[in-house]
Amino acid sequence: MPSPRSNLTVIAFGLALAYLAAYQQFKLPPVLPVLLDSYRYDRTVAGGLMSVYAVAGLVLSLLLGQSLSRRGLAGPILAGLALMVAGSLVSLAAPTNQGVVLAGRALEGAGFAVLAIAGPVLANAAASPRHLPIVVGLTASWIPVGQLAATALAPVAFAGAGWQLLWAVAIAASLVMALWTWALNRRGQLDLSIPVGAAGASAVPIGARQRRCLILAASVFTLWSCQYFAYMTWLPQYLVETHGLSPSLAVVGYVIPVIVLILTTLAVGLVLRTGVPLGLVLFVGLVSQAAVWALIPVTGGGALGIVSLVAYGIGAGICPTCLFAMPSVIVGPGGGAARAFGVIMTGRNLGVLIGPVLLAQAFKLAGGWEISAPIFGTVAALAAGLGLWLAFWLGGLGYGERAYGAKR
Numbered sequence: 465m466p467s468p469r470s471n472l473t474v475i476a477f478g479l480a481l482a483y484l485a486a487y488q489q490f491k492l493p494p495v496l497p498v499l500l501d502s503y504r505y506d507r508t509v510a511g512g513l514m515s516v517y518a519v520a521g522l523v524l525s526l527l528l529g530q531s532l533s534r535r536g537l538a539g540p541i542l543a544g545l546a547l548m549v550a551g552s553l554v555s556l557a558a559p560t561n562q563g564v565v566l567a568g569r570a571l572e573g574a575g576f577a578v579l580a581i582a583g584p585v586l587a588n589a590a591a592s593p594r595h596l597p598i599v600v601g602l603t604a605s606w607i608p609v610g611q612l613a614a615t616a617l618a619p620v621a622f623a624g625a626g627w628q629l630l631w632a633v634a635i636a637a638s639l640v641m642a643l644w645t646w647a648l649n650r651r652g653q654l655d656l657s658i659p660v661g662a663a664g665a666s667a668v669p670i671g672a673r674q675r676r677c678l679i680l681a682a683s684v685f686t687l688w689s690c691q692y693f694a695y696m697t698w699l700p701q702y703l704v705e706t707h708g709l710s711p712s713l714a715v716v717g718y719v720i721p722v723i724v725l726i727l728t729t730l731a732v733g734l735v736l737r738t739g740v741p742l743g744l745v746l747f748v749g750l751v752s753q754a755a756v757w758a759l760i761p762v763t764g765g766g767a768l769g770i771v772s773l774v775a776y777g778i779g780a781g782i783c784p785t786c787l788f789a790m791p792s793v794i795v796g797p798g799g800g801a802a803r804a805f806g807v808i809m810t811g812r813n814l815g816v817l818i819g820p821v822l823l824a825q826a827f828k829l830a831g832g833w834e835i836s837a838p839i840f841g842t843v844a845a846l847a848a849g850l851g852l853w854l855a856f857w858l859g860g861l862g863y864g865e866r867a868y869g870a871k872r
Contacts, residue, residue, distance in 0.1 A: 470599075471590040474653055477644060478587030479602055481541065484641055485579035486610020488548055488572050488634050489517050493611075493697050494618035494718060495627040497704045497711045505562045511824035514697045514816070516566060517573035521813030524577040537582050538649035544578030545638045545645070547571050552631045552638075559628075577813075581805055586654070588792060600792075601733025604785035608725040611696065615719045622712050670803065674794050678804055680854045681790040682811025684750070687847035688783050689815025691753065691840040694823040695776065696721075702833055707769075720770065721777030728781025742786055742793055743855025749782025750848035757841035761834075787812075793858070 492499075492513055500510060551571030558564040584603045591599040614630055621629040648654050670678070696718075703714040736742060756763075756776045763772040791804035819840075826835050 470592040470595045471653070474590035474648070475587045475595075475599055477648060478583045478585070478590065479599075479606070480641060480644070481579045481583030482587070482603065482606035483583075483609045483613070484548075484634075484637050485576045485583065486607045487613045487637070488552075488610070489514070489576060490607070490611040490696070491614040491617075491630040491634060492569075493700055494615050494715050495621065495630060495711075496697070497701050497714065498622070498627050499559075500701065503560050503562065505565075507824040507828055508821060509562045509566060511697065511820035511822075512566060513569050514693060514820040515818070516570045517576050518813040518815075518817035519570065520574035521577040521580070522810060522817065524574070537586065537654040538645055540578050541582055541645050541654070542642055544575035544582070545642045547575035548579075548638045549635050551575065552635050556628060556631050577809075581809055584788065585805055598730075598733060600736070600789055601730040601785060604733065604788045605726045605729040605781075607784065608722045608729070608781075611722045612719065612726065615715055615722065618715050619712055670795050674804075677794050677854065677857050678790070678807045680850060680857060681787060681794070682807050684746070684847050684850045684854060685787050685808055685811035686815040686818075687843050687850065688750065688753070688787070689812045690819035690822070691757065691815075691843045691847070692780055692783075692819070693816045694819035694836070694840055697820040698823050698827075706833055717773065720773040721780060724774050724777025725781040728778050729785045732782050732785040736785070736789065741855065741859065742789060743851070743858040745782060746786035747848060747851045747855050749779045749786065750844065750851040752779035753783065754841055754844035754848050757837050757844050760837040760841075 496510060496513075499505060500507075505513075548571075551568045551573075554568030554571060555565045556568075584606065587599055587603050588596065617630050617633060621627050645654070699721075700711065700714040700718050703709045703717045704711060707717075709717065732745065736745065752775060756772055756779065759772065763769055787808065791808055795804045822839070823836055826839055827833060829835075
């Protein structure tokens, strides 16, 4: 059960952890054109610099979801932050060696796996039923907030500080969060067995039908993440190569769907509270993503290109809000949600692993970007089909009208 009264400090801490994790992952795309030009990385390896985050997540998400629901979070969080600092330092030490940079990003990815679960679980568990819809919207916006922060720093880096500035900020932010973790742990606020979460909730088993819903939701997340991370990893490079933009102007195009995405996640969190069926909202978002991919050959650049970026941002805001709501909707928001979140994150990580590398490899084989639209349009359409199936399952289980704090 959610806390009867919101703990705003723990909510802020959980959100900050999630936002930092997203920043760490997405500090790469805005500077990727510069890295490719300066160090001549292989495109598939460059895609792997994003996808490698998913490797640790696939290995650790389920284990972490079970572990974090039974014990305090301070140790795992501090370990995750230490891995992120170590990974950033490794990359800075030898940026000309793509293998070393890949290893550094793998270390960061292991830290990401911890923070990506601990942050949202803490924030949601510390919110009262009244505040939970708002916190859900804020939690679902963790990826775009991290993207926006990295994108905002990129022009400063291009102006003279160099791409290394984004890595230096990541290190400094990780150290600040480590101090905050230590302070909260001294007050006993990072133990899910106390009022930050629900005492004894981790002992509640997840039923067979609930597990099937979680697996289907994770499958949707795999397909959605595959196309989303492909899109957002390579969008700056696409704008540079196809539309002739400078890296600085490409960042402007990159930030449009991110801003729209953030605004949409907050709006959807409030809409879900009115009792609109969660599965239906998810299906609409998935269909809109597929439509954007299908229309890329038509929209191109100019005004229609901007409309395409905005439309993509709207769909990309709807989908993660609904998918991150699934654990609490399906199994309840207590300790069981931590285990359920591990399942959901496994699906997400699988998509992250595949998407950026698949697009890079498709570009290499086809010699251009044209093949990306039919490939990822198909992926998005498959996600929409599974999303419709999930909507029926949620309705059959009596969850059709239930979301975080949904009114009856």
